[in-house]
Amino acid sequence: MNGLPGKERRWIDSVVREEEIDRYLRNGRDFVDEELIWNELEANREPSDSRLREIIAKSLELSRLEPSETAALLNCRSEEIWQEIFSAGLRIKQKVYGRRIVFFAPLYISNYCVNNCAYCGFRRENTAVTRKKLSDEEIRAEVRALTARGHKRLIMVYGEHPSSGADFIAHTLEVVYGTKHGGDEIRRANINAAPLCIDDLRRLSGVGIGTFQVFQETYHPGTYRRVHPAGTLKANMRWRLYALHRAMDAGVDDVGIGALFGLFDYRFEVMSLLLHTIDLEERFGGVGPHTISFPRLEPAVNTPFVENPDHLVSDGDFKKLVAVIRLSVPYTGLILTAREPERVRRDVIPVGITQLDAGSNIGVGCYATGEKKGEKEQFQLSDNRSLEEVIGDLVDQGMITSFCTAGYRCGRTGHYFMDVAKSGKVHTLCMPNAILTFAEYLDDYASEGTRHRGWKLIEEELSMLPGEELRNRVTELLERVRNGERDLYL
Numbered sequence: 439m440n441g442l443p444g445k446e447r448r449w450i451d452s453v454v455r456e457e458e459i460d461r462y463l464r465n466g467r468d469f470v471d472e473e474l475i476w477n478e479l480e481a482n483r484e485p486s487d488s489r490l491r492e493i494i495a496k497s498l499e500l501s502r503l504e505p506s507e508t509a510a511l512l513n514c515r516s517e518e519i520w521q522e523i524f525s526a527g528l529r530i531k532q533k534v535y536g537r538r539i540v541f542f543a544p545l546y547i548s549n550y551c552v553n554n555c556a557y558c559g560f561r562r563e564n565t566a567v568t569r570k571k572l573s574d575e576e577i578r579a580e581v582r583a584l585t586a587r588g589h590k591r592l593i594m595v596y597g598e599h600p601s602s603g604a605d606f607i608a609h610t611l612e613v614v615y616g617t618k619h620g621g622d623e624i625r626r627a628n629i630n631a632a633p634l635c636i637d638d639l640r641r642l643s644g645v646g647i648g649t650f651q652v653f654q655e656t657y658h659p660g661t662y663r664r665v666h667p668a669g670t671l672k673a674n675m676r677w678r679l680y681a682l683h684r685a686m687d688a689g690v691d692d693v694g695i696g697a698l699f700g701l702f703d704y705r706f707e708v709m710s711l712l713l714h715t716i717d718l719e720e721r722f723g724g725v726g727p728h729t730i731s732f733p734r735l736e737p738a739v740n741t742p743f744v745e746n747p748d749h750l751v752s753d754g755d756f757k758k759l760v761a762v763i764r765l766s767v768p769y770t771g772l773i774l775t776a777r778e779p780e781r782v783r784r785d786v787i788p789v790g791i792t793q794l795d796a797g798s799n800i801g802v803g804c805y806a807t808g809e810k811k812g813e814k815e816q817f818q819l820s821d822n823r824s825l826e827e828v829i830g831d832l833v834d835q836g837m838i839t840s841f842c843t844a845g846y847r848c849g850r851t852g853h854y855f856m857d858v859a860k861s862g863k864v865h866t867l868c869m870p871n872a873i874l875t876f877a878e879y880l881d882d883y884a885s886e887g888t889r890h891r892g893w894k895l896i897e898e899e900l901s902m903l904p905g906e907e908l909r910n911r912v913t914e915l916l917e918r919v920r921n922g923e924r925d926l927y928l
């Protein structure tokens with residue numbers, strides 16, 4: 439990387455700790471085994487309908503699939519079986535998560551970045567992007583703008599830069615949590631940032647970090663090298679590959695993985711996400727990633743690479759790959775962002791999505807100003823509906839919106855979360871909490887029409903909660919919400 443100031447170059451050279459990579463290798467090899475993936479895809483090239491149905495049945499028992507089984511699903515050629523896979527995705531999601539969808543908002547804190555990823559509007563050499571790092575007061579303004587619309591959960595996003603290190607991230611988290619106005623407050627902030635070392639991750643763990651997300655972008659080594667130029671920090675594929683292993687070792691037991699679809703063959707990336715999950719589960723007592731994300735490449739200002747990608751994923755294949763991920767890892771949350779247009783989100787949510795964003799603005803500092811500025815964005819969003827419009831749409835489809843953050847604040851993460859999910863306690867814990875946060879939202883932020891439809895849905899959901907005792911308890915809490923109490927949970 440020519441033209442880098444000496445200070446930045448020295449910082450880049452100081453970040454990677456080889457010993458925090460080597461400790462996770464198995465006989466010097468990575469968990470993503472290119473040969474194994476291609477072999478599995480080849481060996482399961484023509485799965486019979488009966489085998490596919492057996493695999494679907496295994497998923498419905500909420501068992502994580504093996505690579506050979508995921509490969510078989512990816513090779514399904516029967517339209518009839520695809521329909522069975524889609525409906526199994528929904529049933530699995532209902533079993534594990536119920537009829538609720540968790541909402542969050544992305545909050546971009548800084549777009550300074552030392553890297554030069556070919557697909558990204560924030561890449562260092564993109565002079566068409568206006569660089570910005572939010573001050574404390576600007577962060578407060580962003581939080582106020584978001585909480586005034588009803589948001590309670592954030593994913594805070596940072597570029598990879600010496601000015602966005604662990605101390606800065608920890609400080610900005612404190613600013614976010616400290617910004618309160620009446621009942622308007624952020625109760626949970628997740629982080630999407632560059633790979634960090636274990637000491638830095640320990641520091642973040644101490645200030646109440648939620649899920650720590652690092653997306654691999656592509657797991658295919660050749661493609662990874664091609665889109666992340668040599669000499670950049672991100673060119674070190676292994677430093678990124680083990681970012682979440684380090685997080686787990688540092689005590690951050692809620693981690694999110696993801697791949698950017700469109701960079702390479704989607705079947706390879708799905709297989710790799712599964713191998714990543716398996717490796718985390720094997721090393722950390724059965725606890726894999728809390729969430730998986732699957733963004734597709736989107737246009738970005740002055741970024742020719744994304745105009746004609748080699749591995750564009752069609753809408754039809756996108757729905758299939760999401761469904762295969764749903765069946766492969768039944769307990770893991772799946773995130774579908776507003777990158778996708780309304781039409782695609784409507785089509786894909788029913789195959790097993792658990793988290794959405796809405797009313798998002800990914801320009802740095804743009805929630806408060808209301809700008810939609812391409813030169814301040816990493817890429818372009820396609821679903822530009824407001825939070826209330828999306829929530830209203832879900833109400834019409836019989837889905838409860840959840841802003842619940844109780845699980846995180848009560849330490850129900852990692853092992854505890856997996857136990858809750860596997861024992862079916864989501865229906866006695868998470869669903870009531872979703873109902874309570876939805877009631878808050880309806881009374882505090884929704885228009886009359888949405889409020890009316892939303893409360894009707896709450897009444898329905900309440901009647902379906904298991905056991906009279908639970909129903910009475912939630913009814914009593916709902917009454918307290920109606921009387922103005924906030925942040926009640928089981």
Ligand code: SF4
Nearest residue numbers: 551553555558560561
């Ligand atoms: S993808 Fe991330 S690391 Fe790469 S240039 Fe963009 S902000 Fe930087």
